[in-house]
Amino acid sequence: xxxxxxxxxxxxxxxxxxxxxxxxxxxxxxxxxxxxxxxxxxxxxxxxxxxxxxxxxxxxxxxxxxxxxxxxxxxxxxxxxxxxxxxxxxxxxxxxxxxxxxxxxxxxxxxxxxxxxxxx
Numbered sequence: 001x002x003x004x005x006x007x008x009x010x011x012x013x014x015x016x017x018x019x020x021x022x023x024x025x026x027x028x029x030x031x032x033x034x035x036x037x038x039x040x041x042x043x044x045x046x047x048x049x050x051x052x053x054x055x056x057x058x059x060x061x062x063x064x065x066x067x068x069x070x071x072x073x074x075x076x077x078x079x080x081x082x083x084x085x086x087x088x089x090x091x092x093x094x095x096x097x098x099x100x101x102x103x104x105x106x107x108x109x110x111x112x113x114x115x116x117x118x119x120x
Contacts, residue, residue: 002029008043008051010062020062024051030076035084040065040101042087044075050089052104066104070097 001009006025011018027046034041034055041053041062050068057063073093080087086107087099098107 002032002043002045004028006045006047008032008053010041020053022051022053022062022064024064024067025049027074030074031078033078033080035080035101036082037084040084042078042080042101044078044089044091046074048073048075048091050075050078050087050099052101068099068104068106070106071095 001011003009006023006027006029008022008029009018010020025045025047029043029045031044032041039054039056041055043051048071051064052066052068054063054065055061071089071091071093072095073091075089075091077090078087085101087101088096089099090096099105100107
């Protein structure tokens with residue numbers, strides 16, 4: 001769940017006990033989306049950033065892994081590719097950006113085929 005003030009919480013479905021609690025921003029969390037393989041979760045915030053968490057980290061479940069910078073407004077939507085390798089995001093400024101979810105880099109090459117070749 002995303003909360004005002006930049007908090008991100010994960011709760012057990014059966015017990016409703018808190019599993020993880022993070023605060024990486026001060027702006028509210030607008031969107032939370034798990035990858036299709038269940039190994040990562042991404043949050044988009046009012047601070048124009050996307051934070052990636054490693055869900056199944058043995059030492060620290062929901063360990064913060066990467067911060068994706070590039071949007072000029074609040075991140076409002078996230079979509080993962082079927083193979084959990086690419087994230088498509090958009091913001092209130094109507095920007096659509098693509099990210100390599102493993103490396104944490106923006107896919108900006110105008111000659112690539114990210115949009116047309118990615119299964120979502």
